[in-house]
Amino acid sequence: MERYYQQEIECASREQILAWQNERLVRQVQNVWDNVPYYRKKMEEKGLTPKDVRGVEDLYKLPFLTKDDLREAYPYGLMARPLKDCVRIQSTSGTTGKRVVAFYTQHDIDLWDDCCARAIVAAGGTNEDVCHVCYGYGLFTGGPGLNGGSHKVGCLTLPMSSGNTDRQLQFMVDLESTILCCTPSYAAYLAESAIERGLRDKIKLKAGIFGAEAWSEEMRQDIQNKLGIKAYDIYGLTELSGPGVSFECSEQTGMHINEDHFIAEIIDPNTGEVLPEGSKGELVFTSITKEAFPLLRYRTRDICVLSRKPCSCGRTHVKMSKPMGRSDDMLIIKGVNVFPSQIETVLLAQGYAANYQILVDRVNNSDTLEVQVEMTPEMFSDQLSQVAEREKQLVNALKAMLGIYAKVRLVAPKSIQRSEGKAVRVIDKRKI
Amino acid sequence: MTIHQISVFLENRAGQLAQITTALAEENIDLRAINIAETSDYGVLRLIADQPQKAASTLLEKGFILSMTPVIAVSVPDAPGGLARVLEVLAAAAVDVEYMYSAFGQGDGKAYMIFRVTDIDKLVQALQGGGIQPVTGEEMGIH
Numbered sequence: 001m002e003r004y005y006q007q008e009i010e011c012a013s014r015e016q017i018l019a020w021q022n023e024r025l026v027r028q029v030q031n032v033w034d035n036v037p038y039y040r041k042k043m044e045e046k047g048l049t050p051k052d053v054r055g056v057e058d059l060y061k062l063p064f065l066t067k068d069d070l071r072e073a074y075p076y077g078l079m080a081r082p083l084k085d086c087v088r089i090q091s092t093s094g095t096t097g098k099r100v101v102a103f104y105t106q107h108d109i110d111l112w113d114d115c116c117a118r119a120i121v122a123a124g125g126t127n128e129d130v131c132h133v134c135y136g137y138g139l140f141t142g143g144p145g146l147n148g149g150s151h152k153v154g155c156l157t158l159p160m161s162s163g164n165t166d167r168q169l170q171f172m173v174d175l176e177s178t179i180l181c182c183t184p185s186y187a188a189y190l191a192e193s194a195i196e197r198g199l200r201d202k203i204k205l206k207a208g209i210f211g212a213e214a215w216s217e218e219m220r221q222d223i224q225n226k227l228g229i230k231a232y233d234i235y236g237l238t239e240l241s242g243p244g245v246s247f248e249c250s251e252q253t254g255m256h257i258n259e260d261h262f263i264a265e266i267i268d269p270n271t272g273e274v275l276p277e278g279s280k281g282e283l284v285f286t287s288i289t290k291e292a293f294p295l296l297r298y299r300t301r302d303i304c305v306l307s308r309k310p311c312s313c314g315r316t317h318v319k320m321s322k323p324m325g326r327s328d329d330m331l332i333i334k335g336v337n338v339f340p341s342q343i344e345t346v347l348l349a350q351g352y353a354a355n356y357q358i359l360v361d362r363v364n365n366s367d368t369l370e371v372q373v374e375m376t377p378e379m380f381s382d383q384l385s386q387v388a389e390r391e392k393q394l395v396n397a398l399k400a401m402l403g404i405y406a407k408v409r410l411v412a413p414k415s416i417q418r419s420e421g422k423a424v425r426v427i428d429k430r431k432i
Numbered sequence: 433m434t435i436h437q438i439s440v441f442l443e444n445r446a447g448q449l450a451q452i453t454t455a456l457a458e459e460n461i462d463l464r465a466i467n468i469a470e471t472s473d474y475g476v477l478r479l480i481a482d483q484p485q486k487a488a489s490t491l492l493e494k495g496f497i498l499s500m501t502p503v504i505a506v507s508v509p510d511a512p513g514g515l516a517r518v519l520e521v522l523a524a525a526a527v528d529v530e531y532m533y534s535a536f537g538q539g540d541g542k543a544y545m546i547f548r549v550t551d552i553d554k555l556v557q558a559l560q561g562g563g564i565q566p567v568t569g570e571e572m573g574i575h
């Protein structure tokens with residue numbers, strides 16, 4: 001039987017959820033207007049006052065926030081509470097440019113922990129479980145988030161943090177960990193290591209909650225088989241709190257967004273226009289309960305689809321698909337949204353290497369798409385007809401994935417242009 | 433009985449073929465046959481070299497994609513109807529030929545045909561049944 005951490009919220013009627021969202025959004029907009037001059041200025045530039053937002057149906061009027069805004073307002077410019085009210089910061093890894101720093105009041109942390117607790121219970125967690133957290137602890141939100149959720153559920157929490165695989169496996173065996181929380185790639189690595197060391201049968205894990213990086217359905221199957229567990233996806237952003245913005249249930253067909261805390265929209269990344277349910281586009285979140293660091297219409301740059309189809313688990317909150325790509329990478333070709341990651345998926349599935357280059361051009365007012373693929377020993381044959389046949393299969397598979405025709409050009413190995421060791425994936429020659 | 437053909441992926445780019453022949457010449461590798469099948473974008477270069485292993489490693493080092501393909505060579509009498517007779521024998525035995533091309537001997541003026549088939553045993557049986565003996569590598573000066 002499905003269990004919930006906060007059943008009355010997680011299974012609330014749509015009307016109830018909308019009522020919460022309307023009330024909380026109006027209050028949050030007023031809060032931001034009063035306390036965040038950076039955002040107030042953005043609203044004023046659009047001629048908006050808090051009165052213009054009477055509920056979720058007016059959300060589209062509000063200006064977006066992007067990662068650039070967060071960098072510009074670094075470190076305190078988007079805070080809605082004085083520092084004395086805050087008890088914690090977390091930060092993104094910040095591989096490029098300035099870090100993003102997010103602030104939390106104790107109340108913010110409580111609600112974040114609730115979100116993570118919902119994810120743990122959805123994965124079958126109870127106070128009988130031993131929850132093994134090997135996400136990193138520290139500025140990164142993974143460790144603290146799942147740690148807090150695990151406490152709320154009442155699990156025995158092992159704050160392992162990342163690394164030291166031998167110690168991880170030893171604790172897992174000795175303390176009989178039942179729930180594993182880490183990145184999917186580390187879960188796969190732990191599974192391999194456990195098998196290598198002959199510990200597979202001594203491991204008592206039943207579920208895993210894996211997030212913070214992209215992973216495929218094949219990877220899920222692989223981890224599930226190797227560890228004998230059910231693997232659940234979890235999604236979040238430091239900017240919004242951390243993991244637990246959305247989480248997977250037993251159906252494993254998407255992640256329920258905690259809509260009592262976050263309003264989700266899907267927009268066209270180019271026009272900013274809100275798209276109807278079921279459309280693929282950029283995911284935008286508005287945090288309606290955050291006190292210290294409330295972001296309105298924050299553009300995640302993740303490309304997703306939302307679905308309100310009833311879920312067999314009984315939860316009523318909207319589900320989001322796994323992110324399918326990043327909006328920064330999106331190309332519009334013949335009016336169709338194309339992501340390099342989609343092309344990469346097809347190439348790998350067809351047995352080619354992920355060495356490719358996408359050339360977009362405009363010939364006679366019509367967009368053209370060419371995918372250059374480096375030949376591999378596996379795909380080569382002395383018979384031209386076989387090479388051509390495989391090329392045709394690739395063209396068909398690309399058409400099925402993208403919805404438009406892509407010319408395939410097989411090129412010699414290592415002939416694709418690289419800059420500083422990294423291949424240049426997209427060359428867009430169109431002059432728009 | 434079979435001879436090693438080297439099949440190389442050829443991008444239709446100026447200078448690629450020259451790059452291959454130069455690389456082989458620098459290693460003193462002599463070519464007995466060369467054949468190209470191509471589309472507008474790419475092609476497959478097939479070559480018979482006097483030192484197949486050395487030729488293959490030389491090209492692999494240069495980063496080319498290649499495969500070694502076993503083929504059968506047949507000596508074709510330098511007289512009218514020479515090739516026709518060989519082909520008649522193969523047609524009579526219903527041997528499927530993937531492709532074929534001509535090759536030269538080791539300065540002996542002899543002409544050869546190279547056959548690529550899926551079923552080599554069937555080809556050899558058909559040839560021998562028709563009184564035609566496939567040429568060995570040594571006879572063509574291949575080491």
Ligand SMILES: [Zn+2]
Nearest residue numbers: 249311313315
């Ligand atoms: Zn569900």
